[in-house]
Amino acid sequence: MKVTRWGILGCAKIAKDQVIPAMIKSENTKLLAIASRDKEKAADFSENFSIERVYEGYEKLISDPEIDAIYIPLPNHLHVPWSIKCVEAGKHVLCEKPISIKSKDVLKLFKAEEDSKKIIAEAFMVRFHPQWIKAKKLIGDGIIGKLTAIQGLFNYYNIDPDNIRNDADIGGGGVLDIGVYPIITSRFITGLEPRKVVSSMEFDPKFKTDILTSAILLFDDIQMSFTCSTQSHLMQHMRFIGTEGRLELPVPFNPLPDEKSKIYIWNDVKHPSENPKIIEIQKSDQYKIQIEAMNNSIQNKAPFPFDLEDSYKNMKIIDAIMNSSKSGKWEFI
Numbered sequence: 326m327k328v329t330r331w332g333i334l335g336c337a338k339i340a341k342d343q344v345i346p347a348m349i350k351s352e353n354t355k356l357l358a359i360a361s362r363d364k365e366k367a368a369d370f371s372e373n374f375s376i377e378r379v380y381e382g383y384e385k386l387i388s389d390p391e392i393d394a395i396y397i398p399l400p401n402h403l404h405v406p407w408s409i410k411c412v413e414a415g416k417h418v419l420c421e422k423p424i425s426i427k428s429k430d431v432l433k434l435f436k437a438e439e440d441s442k443k444i445i446a447e448a449f450m451v452r453f454h455p456q457w458i459k460a461k462k463l464i465g466d467g468i469i470g471k472l473t474a475i476q477g478l479f480n481y482y483n484i485d486p487d488n489i490r491n492d493a494d495i496g497g498g499g500v501l502d503i504g505v506y507p508i509i510t511s512r513f514i515t516g517l518e519p520r521k522v523v524s525s526m527e528f529d530p531k532f533k534t535d536i537l538t539s540a541i542l543l544f545d546d547i548q549m550s551f552t553c554s555t556q557s558h559l560m561q562h563m564r565f566i567g568t569e570g571r572l573e574l575p576v577p578f579n580p581l582p583d584e585k586s587k588i589y590i591w592n593d594v595k596h597p598s599e600n601p602k603i604i605e606i607q608k609s610d611q612y613k614i615q616i617e618a619m620n621n622s623i624q625n626k627a628p629f630p631f632d633l634e635d636s637y638k639n640m641k642i643i644d645a646i647m648n649s650s651k652s653g654k655w656e657f658i
């Protein structure tokens with residue numbers, strides 16, 4: 326059985342809480358090395374997760390000839406430069422979302438991927454969760470009739486000045502951190518791209534990051550709107566509204582791996598007070614499924630299910646949202 330040997334750049338919270346535990350559980354995966362700017366931090370990770378190799382500095386890890394693939398959970402401004410360095414060193418890359426800060430930077434990744442013949446994949450794990458695969462099938466099969474509108478919400482409250490999300494210079498802000506999820510999942514469900522976008526954004530006076538954003542995206546005749554906030558009470562949902570019903574994912578982005586997720590469906594409703602039908606989805610670790618998909622692509626030379634073109638399209642939408650908040654006008658994509 327082939328095994329993919331992984332290295333990780335940086336002792337990130339997302340690696341500790343989700344991705345390393347998922348790698349440990351994943352088939353055909355060996356987490357071989359961790360690198361940090363601080364050797365002690367890496368040594369702690371190595372001890373906690375039994376990671377064989379510890380590197381002080383990311384360069385040393387990427388030049389380890391026994392590593393096949395690198396997971397990059399660095400702050401957003403480092404995604405593009407380190408993805409390029411990794412593929413140039415002959416490694417496949419799974420890079421955290423958002424893949425870049427501006428869409429034009431994804432063009433550099435296209436070239437690096439083509440030149441190196443290695444995969445660069447953006448880690449939007451939600452697309453691997455069975456709740457999203459089921460929701461797409463149900464909506465595609467017409468369970469809510471013709472889709473007319475989508476409403477998304479993703480909020481948390483975080484005013485920690487040391488958190489990467491609250492530093493505008495390194496790609497902080499709510500849209501890049503969480504606004505990306507209602508967008509990626511609306512594109513996933515509809516298979517469509519929005520034509521134009523209008524947005525309103527509020528910024529923190531000290532951090533200079535966006536803390537409250539609402540946007541409308543027109544996907545053909547489907548009106549999608551979402552709000553995301555880094556300074557509002559913790560909440561998330563995605564609602565899909567059709568001519569004959571409504572489908573809702575109450576925990577669309579962070580479903581717990583050891584609990585069943587739920588899809589709520591209202592159709593044949595005679596009064597808005599009626600309770601939904603509930604479809605239960607098996608317990609699933611979306612990070613584990615994502616790692617296994619990446620292993621499959623590497624080991625079988627198969628394309629990753631979502632390519633850089635898809636990442637580019639997503640970043641074009643983010644650009645338009647940022648531009649619209651400045652222009653106060655619809656921005657075309």
Ligand SMILES: NC(=O)c1ccc[n+]([C@@H]2O[C@H](COP(=O)([O-])OP(=O)(O)OC[C@H]3O[C@@H](n4cnc5c(N)ncnc54)[C@H](OP(=O)(O)O)[C@@H]3O)[C@@H](O)[C@H]2O)c1
Pocket residue numbers: 334335336337338339340360361362363366367398399400401403421422423448449450489495501502
């Ligand atoms: N897919 C998901 O579910 C999900 C969830 C959360 C976050 N994310 C993404 O994952 C990435 C990391 O997020 P996180 O919350 O895990 O971040 P974090 O805990 O702050 O970790 C980022 C790591 O990057 C390294 N780093 C290098 N240069 C840095 C700098 N200038 N400032 C701060 N850290 C620096 C640090 O590692 P060393 O000091 O060890 O070198 C740090 O531990 C982000 O891109 C975020 O969007 C994804």
